[in-house]
Amino acid sequence: MKDEQTITAVQQRLLKSRQGKAKKNEFTGRFIVTVAAIIMIVATISITIFLATKGLQSFLVSGVSPIEFLTSTDWNPTADENPSFGAFPFIFGTLAVTFLSALIAGPIGIGGAIFMSEIAPSWGKKVLQPVIELLVGIPSVVYGFIGLTVLVPFMRNTFSGAQTGFSLLSGVIVLSVMILPTITSIATDAMISLPSNLRQGSYALGATRWQTIKKVLIPAAIPSLLTAIVLGMARAFGEALAVQMVIGNVRAIPDSILEPAATLTTIITLNMGHTTYGSVENNTLWSMGLVLLILSFIFILIIRYLSSRRKL
Amino acid sequence: MELAEKDAVFNIFDMNLWYGDFQALHNLHFSIKKNEVTAIIGPSGCGKSTFIKTLNLMINMVPGVKMSGEIKYQDRNILQGSVDLVQLRKEIGMIFQKGNPFPQSIYNNVAYGPRIHGIKQKKKLDEIVEQSLKDVALWEEVKDRLDSNAMGLSGGQQQRLCIARAIATKPDVILMDEPTSALDPISTLKVEKLITKLKEDYTIVIVTHNMQQAARVSDKTAFFLNGEIVEFSDTDSLFSNPSDKRTEEYITGRFG
Ligand SMILES: Nc1ncnc2c1ncn2[C@@H]1O[C@H](COP(=O)(O)OP(=O)(O)OP(=O)(O)O)[C@@H](O)[C@H]1O
Numbered sequence: 001m002k003d004e005q006t007i008t009a010v011q012q013r014l015l016k017s018r019q020g021k022a023k024k025n026e027f028t029g030r031f032i033v034t035v036a037a038i039i040m041i042v043a044t045i046s047i048t049i050f051l052a053t054k055g056l057q058s059f060l061v062s063g064v065s066p067i068e069f070l071t072s073t074d075w076n077p078t079a080d081e082n083p084s085f086g087a088f089p090f091i092f093g094t095l096a097v098t099f100l101s102a103l104i105a106g107p108i109g110i111g112g113a114i115f116m117s118e119i120a121p122s123w124g125k126k127v128l129q130p131v132i133e134l135l136v137g138i139p140s141v142v143y144g145f146i147g148l149t150v151l152v153p154f155m156r157n158t159f160s161g162a163q164t165g166f167s168l169l170s171g172v173i174v175l176s177v178m179i180l181p182t183i184t185s186i187a188t189d190a191m192i193s194l195p196s197n198l199r200q201g202s203y204a205l206g207a208t209r210w211q212t213i214k215k216v217l218i219p220a221a222i223p224s225l226l227t228a229i230v231l232g233m234a235r236a237f238g239e240a241l242a243v244q245m246v247i248g249n250v251r252a253i254p255d256s257i258l259e260p261a262a263t264l265t266t267i268i269t270l271n272m273g274h275t276t277y278g279s280v281e282n283n284t285l286w287s288m289g290l291v292l293l294i295l296s297f298i299f300i301l302i303i304r305y306l307s308s309r310r311k312l
Numbered sequence: 313m314e315l316a317e318k319d320a321v322f323n324i325f326d327m328n329l330w331y332g333d334f335q336a337l338h339n340l341h342f343s344i345k346k347n348e349v350t351a352i353i354g355p356s357g358c359g360k361s362t363f364i365k366t367l368n369l370m371i372n373m374v375p376g377v378k379m380s381g382e383i384k385y386q387d388r389n390i391l392q393g394s395v396d397l398v399q400l401r402k403e404i405g406m407i408f409q410k411g412n413p414f415p416q417s418i419y420n421n422v423a424y425g426p427r428i429h430g431i432k433q434k435k436k437l438d439e440i441v442e443q444s445l446k447d448v449a450l451w452e453e454v455k456d457r458l459d460s461n462a463m464g465l466s467g468g469q470q471q472r473l474c475i476a477r478a479i480a481t482k483p484d485v486i487l488m489d490e491p492t493s494a495l496d497p498i499s500t501l502k503v504e505k506l507i508t509k510l511k512e513d514y515t516i517v518i519v520t521h522n523m524q525q526a527a528r529v530s531d532k533t534a535f536f537l538n539g540e541i542v543e544f545s546d547t548d549s550l551f552s553n554p555s556d557k558r559t560e561e562y563i564t565g566r567f568g
């Protein structure tokens with residue numbers, strides 16, 4: 001009788017200490033993840049605020065007209081008389097490489113995704129998955145280097161319109177390869193996660209595989225497929241290094257895709273080293289950074305909108 | 313070979329099926345008659361779904377399936393040689409356990425089958441859609457929102473939409489694999505009423521776990537056990553006077 005009592009007492013004490021420990025662990029765990037979350041939020045907010053204040057200085061302090069900045073095609077910030085600050089060619093260049101590379105990589109990526117999920121699910125994924133991972137793993141400077149060594153001379157020798165080979169098209173091609181893995185892997189996940197009863201429903205009605213893909217699966221996956229493309233575009237317009245190495249970096253809007261161009265990111269990377277902090281030119285580079293940030297917010301909004309339209 | 317029954321849609325003869333090395337169906341031998349409802353009952357894993365999927369060869373989508381014997385449909389063995397799957401599945405529709413409408417408009421769901429089988433005129437499609445939805449008693453409920461997404465319908469409505477989608481291709485046979493197991497009692501009743509009505513125009517094969525349902529809707533019942541047919545006869549006699557001990561045990565709920 002007495003023994004039993006002591007045993008239960010011991011058990012209770014053990015239980016209590018375990019509960020106490022659990023409580024402590026609970027608290028530590030919560031503390032760690034909360035701090036992590038706060039660090040992320042604070043970092044994001046500080047970067048945004050910093051970029052906004054720096055980016056607005058060229059307009060508020062240096063007196064550059066925002067209209068001129070966004071619409072003029074004259075970029076000559078170091079001219080002794082009448083320096084001009086038209087960043088439109090670079091905004092144009094950024095949008096052009098982004099949309100054109102999505103135009104190339106989108107269909108190829110989605111095609112590859114459909115191949116992996118519908119045509120050859122067993123070995124297709126085994127072959128393409130490592131290819132995708134490899135493409136992701138290659139650093140962007142290597143892409144640029146390959147573009148510079150292979151693509152630029154190829155352009156120069158193949159197209160009479162491409163005098164130097166440095167061109168918008170070269171940038172677009174390099175970017176297409178770089179965003180292909182993003183688009184393909186997200187699109188593949190989208191196709192694979194479609195419920196299999198959609199396929200069955202279609203086949204059971206006598207549909208062929210192609211009809212099923214075209215009329216049931218792609219329409220069902222379209223919001224996710226668009227998200228894949230938009231995420232690819234988000235990667236494309238932020239890329240600087242590889243593009244800078246092949247695009248030519250001139251200050252004018254190109255007349256054709258075979259002519260050189262420049263993007264916001266390439267201009268920033270090229271000029272940030274030799275402008276002095278606080279100078280007008282330096283400030284306008286910050287403004288370009290701000291434009292990039294705003295563009296990326298727009299991309300995020302588009303992705304949000306597309307995801308909310310997902311029905312399945 | 314045995315003489316095929318005359319008014320049979322399917323004559324199944326000495327049919328076996330393997331998933332890899334595992335034999336899931338053994339020596340099946342029976343006929344499914346025109347304009348009758350044939351119910352397939354039996355405990356879980358006995359091969360009901362496997363069997364019903366062989367009738368429209370949906371089973372071919374499972375890798376590693378082997379079959380032997382005969383399923384005679386329109387005087388030819390669909391288990392041998394190359395079969396025109398498009399035509400076969402146009403004639404033999406299928407309803408799944410859970411309603412699986414496409415995430416498209418109600419109209420496009422019903423028009424899907426006719427469209428892939430070549431009907432393009434809007435007027436013709438309109439007619440088919442209206443008639444099919446009327447046949448499943450869904451027309452009144454959805455006629456004002458044919459363009460809205462089918463995923464917004466209730467579970468029971470979705471299942472009836474899938475039946476409408478299946479009959480829109482004007483099949484001869486409708487296969488149903490536990491069509492009401494995900495539905496509430498009222499929706500179940502509606503589907504059962506529908507089955508009784510559809511019987512006039514179609515041959516129906518239905519897999520069900522619900523013995524009352526089999527008794528209510530079917531003319532013939534086949535009792536499957538471990539991939540074999542234990543008993544196949546008129547529904548009334550199978551339930552009131554089973555000839556096999558195992559059938560009796562199953563329908564009285566002593567196992568399964
Ligand atoms: N794709 C498959 N590969 C291998 N074995 C399978 C496959 N599908 C089914 N089987 C096996 O075949 C047997 C019959 O399965 P089936 O799905 O036809 O049973 P069922 O009678 O429909 O059962 P339930 O009432 O649970 O739906 C089971 O033993 C099952 O494990």
Ligand SMILES: [Mg+2]
Nearest residue numbers: 360361362489
């Ligand atoms: Mg089953």
